[in-house]
Amino acid sequence: xxxxxxxxxxxxxxxxxxxxxxxxxxxxxxxxxxxxxxxxxxxxxxxxxxxxxxxxxxxxxxxxxxxxxxxxxxxxxxxxxxxxxxxxxxxxxxxxxxxxxxxx
Numbered sequence: 001x002x003x004x005x006x007x008x009x010x011x012x013x014x015x016x017x018x019x020x021x022x023x024x025x026x027x028x029x030x031x032x033x034x035x036x037x038x039x040x041x042x043x044x045x046x047x048x049x050x051x052x053x054x055x056x057x058x059x060x061x062x063x064x065x066x067x068x069x070x071x072x073x074x075x076x077x078x079x080x081x082x083x084x085x086x087x088x089x090x091x092x093x094x095x096x097x098x099x100x101x102x103x104x
Contacts, residue, residue: 008093016103017057022050024069024094028076039068056103066095 007027012020025035025046032050036043041064048054057065070091077087098104 008089012097013100014102015097016052017098017101018050018052018054020097020101021046021065025050028069028072030072035065035068038072039065041065041068052103056101062095062098066091066098069094 012023015023025032030038032043032046035041036046039046041061045054045057045061049057070087073087073090
């Protein structure tokens with residue numbers, strides 16, 4: 001089972017957007033292609049973000065990524081967590097981490 005509750009206490013203020021994105025993708029055992037499919041963001045762009053070859057993304061891209069990951073969490077882990085509050089807290093923390101990334 002994914003450790004969502006532990007994630008809520010991680011300090012990632014020293015990471016840039018791409019590093020946070022890569023951590024989240026790996027946390028959920030997603031390939032770049034799978035992340036692209038759930039976020040409607042191209043694989044090329046996601047890869048460039050993860051490898052710091054693109055600057056901080058637009059607000060729309062941030063919301064697409066956060067929204068796609070939120071839906072992924074609800075579809076894949078809600079039955080294990082049985083707690084919408086945890087998934088809501090995850091979504092809020094992820095969005096906050098993205099917005100407050102070191103390179104924002």
